[in-house]
Amino acid sequence: MKRVSQLTALTAALGLAAFSSFAADMTHSLTLAELQQQKGAVIDTRVSAFYNGWPQALNGTSGHEPSALNLSASWLGAMNEAQLKAWATQHQLTQATPIALYGSDSDNQAVKARLSEAGFSHIALLGDALQIPARLQRLAHxxxxxxxxxxxxxxxxxxxxxxxxxxxxxxxxxxxxxxxxxxxxxxxxxxxxxxxxxxxxxxxxxxxxxxxxxxxxxxxxxxxxxxxxxxxxxxxxxxxxxxxxxxxxxxxxxxxxxxxxxxxxxxxxxxxxxxxxxxxxxxxxxPGQPQLMLNTEQARGLLHRKDASLVSIRSWPEFTGVTSGYSYIKPKGEIQGARWGHAGSDATHMEDFKNPDGTMRSADDIAAMWKEWHIVADQQVAFYCGTGWRASETFMYARAMGWKNVGVYDGGWYEWSSNPQNPVATGERGPDSSL
Incomplete structure (x- = not known):
């Protein structure tokens, strides 16, 4: 057995003391009602599958606490300081916001440590987390x-x-x-x-x-x-x-x-x-569900309607006509009247819909992103991209979210742009351009 130096022993003792102190800090807890009175935020530190609704054990509780944000401890290795701060800003968290965490002890500790490093100091445990099944929220599917x-x-x-x-x-x-x-x-x-x-x-x-x-x-x-x-x-x-x-x-x-x-x-x-x-x-x-796949005329019929949305799942440079996004698609621009549904940095990425580990971003985040462009769940919605892949991924997420009347415009920008008679928009524009 190796001898342990006094310095090593001291370091270990100090580390244990620090951990004990840190753990003691997490004994402070708030109920959901108390946190809501303080206008605080709830953070679920579990993996997204459990947040979305999969029970952690067979016949166990399903879902997450009302309005909880998902910041999984498993993502922390893929998030640098700037990304964590951007996540907090996006969810309107300030360093003065009271925060209550729930998940496993180790996950809570890991998330608390990172948030503390970022300057958040009002961090507690959610004392009644996952104890009232009737109030839990989950993906519809x-x-x-x-x-x-x-x-x-x-x-x-x-x-x-x-x-x-x-x-x-x-x-x-x-x-x-x-x-x-x-x-x-x-x-x-x-x-x-x-x-x-x-x-x-x-x-x-x-x-x-x-x-x-x-x-x-x-x-x-x-x-x-x-x-x-x-x-x-x-x-x-x-x-x-x-x-x-x-x-x-x-x-x-x-x-x-x-x-x-x-x-x-x-x-x-x-x-x-x-x-x-x-x-x-x-x-x-x-086909068993022909309504899930739209042709060009059906897609055209969704434009400029309050009860429908034709949604572009393309990067902002594609949407504004800076690039077509594809080596084999020459025309640049976008379907005139289409609404921007976000996508990613280019034609091969979907960061806007992804957690740091590549899983689906929370339904609340996605719905909020779409609402800014007048895309809501009670409309008839058809997604499209260049040739159908990104649109299909988004369709699968919307379906899991419980959006009932969704489909894919199969032809997308490739087919639309192949006919010079089809109206095209280019340049910077906002959500009201589609009304």
């Missing part, structure tokens, strides 16, 4: 965004919340040959090339007959639960949205995609997909 540990338990045959009603499949989706899939993928996962669901020249969805054949090839019926993931979440979302259009009733996304599975340290396998038994029949008409 949290089950449509699964998390890695849930999927792992399902694969092991363990009982899980919101289990598939019948047969289920896990599928990785990406463009082209399965080069990354061959190196490492979720055990038992099939592989779908996005070329199986969309085609040139405009990268619109394939014909309904071709779609039906693709589903049969992968052994998918209308009542098969399909759990999709991707190295890029929007690739999986594109396939998911088209499957829903076709009539597959239960299609889910792995929130955070392959990255979430990989970072969870769960088992992987390599090699080609296993043999799939084709489905003899889809068991229902295709």
């Amino acid at each position: 949290f089950e449509q965004l699964v998390y890695p540990q849930w999927l792992s338990q399902l694969q092991q045959g363990k009982p899980v919340t919101a289990a598939p009603a019948g047969e289920w499949k896990v599928i990785e989706a990406a463009w082209g040959a399965p080069k990354f899939y061959l190196l490492s993928h979720i055990p038992g996962a099939d592989y779908i090339d996005t070329n199986e669901v969309e085609s040139e020249p405009l990268w619109n969805k394939v014909s309904d007959d071709a779609l039906k054949a693709m589903l049969a090839k992968h052994g998918i019926r209308h009542d098969t639960t399909v759990i999709l993931y991707g190295r890029d979440v929007y690739a999986a979302a594109r396939v998911a949205q088209i499957m829903l259009y076709a009539g597959v009733k239960d299609v889910r996304l792995l929130d955070g995609g392959w990255k979430a599975w990989d970072e969870a340290g769960l088992p992987v396998e390599r090699g080609t997909p296993g043999k799939v038994t084709p489905a003899a029949d889809f068991g229902a008409p295709v």
